[in-house]
Amino acid sequence: MELKRSEMQLIEAVSTIITEEGFSKIGINKIARTAGCDKVLIYRYFGNLDGLITTWAKKHDFYIQAYDAFINKVETVSQANLREITKEILLSQLHFTKENKMHQELLLWELSGGLKFNAIRNLREENGHKLQKMLELKADTKGLNISMYITLLIASINYIVLSTLEYPQFNGIDFSNDTSWTIYESTLCDYIDMLFEKINL
Template structure:
């Protein structure tokens, strides 16, 4: 009888931990989705609870409220680049810094196009100056910097090239094109609606990278 009680007692906490973990993930996913779809205007406790299918009190219990959820989303964004872009560069044959930057720029463009929340955050960075946006922006920027440094490894740019400035311009231009595509489907008369349009952008990215890095 004692053995049965011990087994029962040990199994209940494990079940609760699993349920809590699943609920936390459901809340976080719901918060991300709502933020991507409606922005901060639709980002409320009741809406998140409805989307997650849970009692709103659990949001306060697990995250402390909206500010805690923003921090959790920021931490989640810290893994955005790592989760979406393979560190082995997709098996590409990388010999030079130019090879690496070409591959990373194209992977970054593809990943950014596939993530509506990150696109929103990039747009908010230049249009909204709020504590919430700053938290999300800082998390994203730190993750991107760490990713670039890790992927670079021992490869070095050609002498005389200011790689940090060039790379900042390269990735900023990619970000702006993706934002423009989401907002208007074009930029400066350049259509950005179809895969064929983006293939043209990719060709130009390759040419720019090679012109600078060889």
């Protein structure tokens, strides 16, 4: 029980430092002091700092979580319902990114070029890509590069959410207004419909 508490303290310390001081202040000694733990526990529980940050990210990065959250649905979905599960996954990404402050901070730090923890990026890429490949295997893509279409939608979600955090006006649209987000969701679904109509699903 003591072990679990210490692990949780270290993981929570990462969130505390990011919230109060930003990703640039993340370090072994800083985390240990904030957690009130000996820094040797970071190596014992997580192997190294990268391992601790990756464990933290599993709670705060959408696509690291997405594989476990959606794989059962994707494996059992019928071809006729592929577009609906695609909508569900991308709308979940939108809601998660809008609501999870830690995920926002992680993406912003990564986009700034400051992210040194490659394990986070690698795990996100691995999990997200596996999920997408499962969806593609279910569909007859007729040679269409679905990955590129989905990539554009994923990037749109991340960019619109992050860019409107401080400046809600984007291309003449006021994203401080809930109605704008409702229209954005509807438009996102329209693009998914267009994609699946291209492959007659």
